[in-house]
Amino acid sequence: MASYDSKDLIVLEGLDAVRMRPGMYIGTTGSKGLHHLLWEIIDNSIDEVANGFGNKVEVTLHKDGTASVLDNGRGIPVSPHPKLKISGVEVVFTQLHAGGKFGDNNYKYSGGLHGVGASVTNALSRWLEVTVYKDGKKYFERFESIEKKGKIHSGVPVKPLAELGNTTLRGTYVKFLPDDRVFKDIEFNYDTVYERLKETAFLNKGIQIELIDERINKRETLCYEGGIRDYVTHLTMDKKPLFFPPIYIENEIDDTYVTLALQYVDNYTESIFSYVNNIPTPEGGTHEVGFKTALTKVLNDFAKKHNLIKDKDITFMGDDFREGLVAVLSIKMKNVQFEGQTKTKLGNVEARSRVESVCTQGLTEFFASKKNENVGNIIIEKAKGAARVRAATKRAKETARAKNSIESSMLIGKLANCTSKNAEINEMFIVEGDSAGGTAKQGRDRYYQAILPLRGKPLNSEKKRIDQVLANEEIRTIIGAIGTGIGEDFKLENLKYNKIIILSDADQDGMHIRCILLTFFFRYMRPLITNGNIYVGMPPLYKVTTRDKEKYLYTDEELEEYTKHLTNYNLQRYKGLGEMSAEQLWTTTLDPAHRSMIRVSLEDAVKADQEISMWMGDDVGPRKDYINKYANFNKQDNFEKKKEAN
Numbered sequence: 233m234a235s236y237d238s239k240d241l242i243v244l245e246g247l248d249a250v251r252m253r254p255g256m257y258i259g260t261t262g263s264k265g266l267h268h269l270l271w272e273i274i275d276n277s278i279d280e281v282a283n284g285f286g287n288k289v290e291v292t293l294h295k296d297g298t299a300s301v302l303d304n305g306r307g308i309p310v311s312p313h314p315k316l317k318i319s320g321v322e323v324v325f326t327q328l329h330a331g332g333k334f335g336d337n338n339y340k341y342s343g344g345l346h347g348v349g350a351s352v353t354n355a356l357s358r359w360l361e362v363t364v365y366k367d368g369k370k371y372f373e374r375f376e377s378i379e380k381k382g383k384i385h386s387g388v389p390v391k392p393l394a395e396l397g398n399t400t401l402r403g404t405y406v407k408f409l410p411d412d413r414v415f416k417d418i419e420f421n422y423d424t425v426y427e428r429l430k431e432t433a434f435l436n437k438g439i440q441i442e443l444i445d446e447r448i449n450k451r452e453t454l455c456y457e458g459g460i461r462d463y464v465t466h467l468t469m470d471k472k473p474l475f476f477p478p479i480y481i482e483n484e485i486d487d488t489y490v491t492l493a494l495q496y497v498d499n500y501t502e503s504i505f506s507y508v509n510n511i512p513t514p515e516g517g518t519h520e521v522g523f524k525t526a527l528t529k530v531l532n533d534f535a536k537k538h539n540l541i542k543d544k545d546i547t548f549m550g551d552d553f554r555e556g557l558v559a560v561l562s563i564k565m566k567n568v569q570f571e572g573q574t575k576t577k578l579g580n581v582e583a584r585s586r587v588e589s590v591c592t593q594g595l596t597e598f599f600a601s602k603k604n605e606n607v608g609n610i611i612i613e614k615a616k617g618a619a620r621v622r623a624a625t626k627r628a629k630e631t632a633r634a635k636n637s638i639e640s641s642m643l644i645g646k647l648a649n650c651t652s653k654n655a656e657i658n659e660m661f662i663v664e665g666d667s668a669g670g671t672a673k674q675g676r677d678r679y680y681q682a683i684l685p686l687r688g689k690p691l692n693s694e695k696k697r698i699d700q701v702l703a704n705e706e707i708r709t710i711i712g713a714i715g716t717g718i719g720e721d722f723k724l725e726n727l728k729y730n731k732i733i734i735l736s737d738a739d740q741d742g743m744h745i746r747c748i749l750l751t752f753f754f755r756y757m758r759p760l761i762t763n764g765n766i767y768v769g770m771p772p773l774y775k776v777t778t779r780d781k782e783k784y785l786y787t788d789e790e791l792e793e794y795t796k797h798l799t800n801y802n803l804q805r806y807k808g809l810g811e812m813s814a815e816q817l818w819t820t821t822l823d824p825a826h827r828s829m830i831r832v833s834l835e836d837a838v839k840a841d842q843e844i845s846m847w848m849g850d851d852v853g854p855r856k857d858y859i860n861k862y863a864n865f866n867k868q869d870n871f872e873k874k875k876e877a878n
């Protein structure tokens with residue numbers, strides 16, 4: 233026993249250091265740090281079952297402020313450590329970084345703040361108890377924070393590990409009370425723990441994780457047989473996946489275990505969630521690079537092999553294959569090195585080639601299969617759209633940049649600008665059709681209203697893609713006239729018109745033009761939408777003439793309401809802007825005192841963007857349905873009519 237006590241001394245110094253500087257070991261003494269204590273314990277159990285020893289981890293949040301973790305693994309080793317001469321259990325809870333000292337060094341992958349070890353939890357607890365069920369025996373040890381000579385010592389064993397009799401169970405149980413002198417608040421948050429356990433369950437397929445909150449009588453079991461496949465399905469739950477199930481790859485190379493699941497959805501964002509040893513790497517790193525390289529290569533090869541690049545001006549870039557991508561990449565390897573601002577970026581160079589190799593092989597195999605050919609085609613179609621938009625953006629940017637040069641004066645030629653230079657009051661009407669444009673030029677207040685006629689024809693053909701639309705001269709004129717630039721170069725302060733008003737007919741062609749323009753603004757000048765600068769003008773649909781007055785009506789509902797009690801009247805229906813005189817157009821549509829228009833919201837623009845995507849697709853069915861349903865833009869239930877903010 234004497235030798236035991238002397239060893240103890242060294243041990244205590246280690247844990248006291250943790251208590252002196254908790255931030256060094258767990259980052260903060262706030263809620264995040266508090267939960268870190270629990271993660272340290274849970275991670276140990278997860279490692280055990282993830283390595284195939286046992287299949288269940290149970291986490292309990294108790295009423296008295298303690299938390300406990302139980303697994304059905306092999307049980308922490310109880311035999312004396314050859315050098316330290318104390319039980320394995322005691323080593324785990326009293327030695328800093330004791331994690332990897334047992335058995336095969338597969339045991340623990342650690343790096344940075346992660347995996348500092350269970351001793352840190354012990355050091356920052358009022359007390360901690362461990363029960364080990366192993367080889368038919370039950371063992372127990374308790375650690376306490378004690379005061380000696382006015383000093384607090386952390387994680388001191390009350391007694392050495394004790395054998396408490398026989399058992400048929402197998403596993404490890406740890407219960408602890410966080411030290412309220414270290415943490416401002418020692419209350420565990422159910423949602424925080426739940427989210428962490430859910431992520432862990434996804435990353436370790438088949439493991440059964442149970443969360444029990446005795447404080448609120450809640451119990452939840454998390455178990456995903458599909459692992460990260462289920463994770464991807466979960467991530468795409470309220471999106472529109474382009475195929476199902478997600479692509480899944482798993483393989484091992486040079487002691488590095490790689491799993492990948494991916495899916496594509498109907499949007500333009502890239503979402504890659506990567507992990508190393510179950511630790512999230514939001515800053516990416518070498519493993520992500522390896523995956524991206526593989527994806528680009530395999531998809532390029534697929535496109536070539538199946539002769540899918542007929543369009544000569546398409547050359548894919550890596551980014552094109554990641555629009556709408558939702559992927560989870562999880563690898564396990566030893567000696568990980570983390571880098572970056574928040575130490576959440578994988579730095580190991582060897583990870584890159586290993587991940588690339590596994591992903592290239594797996595993805596190549598996947599796409600070589602006849603039954604997956606359709607998935608390949610879908611992804612290439614999606615990438616083509618991305619490549620076209622990228623090329624068009626580049627062309628449009630070049631035009632926008634040229635706007636200050638002599639060349640630009642020619643492009644702006646069609647614009648009938650206003651004389652005022654005051655962007656605050658200036659308005660630009662984008663008018664469908666040359667003839668309506670001409671009328672609008674005559675009817676406007678030229679001091680602050682500019683008119684840009686938009687030739688109907690080139691925009692009307694349904695097959696036009698958004699990139700071709702972008703290349704369209706009028707669109708480029710719009711970009712030049714607005715003054716802000718597009719994409720990353722966008723600068724709101726250079727906006728030349730406070731209101732940009734789309735004026736088109738209330739028919740299918742007009743509807744299409746509006747959709748295209750809104751999609752354009754949404755994708756390339758989004759701040760104009762969020763800032764509330766984009767409007768849709770509403771020309772009247774009807775004119776009702778009675779003996780003593782003329783009344784313009786903008787919707788079917790208005791017409792019905794107005795004519796309900798009229799007996800003798802003349803109804804004129806306007807089929808297009810072109811049917812109105814300059815005076816009429818001023819009175820009904822341009823004059824702020826009488827006109828009616830809709831300020832476009834981000835939701836409106838998103839809807840337009842989605843519709844355009846549908847339009848560009850090859851399936852004519854939904855397109856037709858859509859046109860029939862929404863062709864009349866002036867119906868109030870399509871776009872909520874908002875009073876113009878003057």
Ligand code: TSJ
Pocket residue numbers: 272273274276277280301302303305306307308309324334335336339349350403404405406
């Ligand atoms: F964090 C912790 F250390 F406190 C802790 C560890 C907490 C809990 C709840 C469980 C565990 C834990 C550790 N569960 N299972 C294990 N397994 C081992 O430590 C172990 C068992 C056998 C062998 C072997 O080589 O025979 C090796 C190890 C590392």
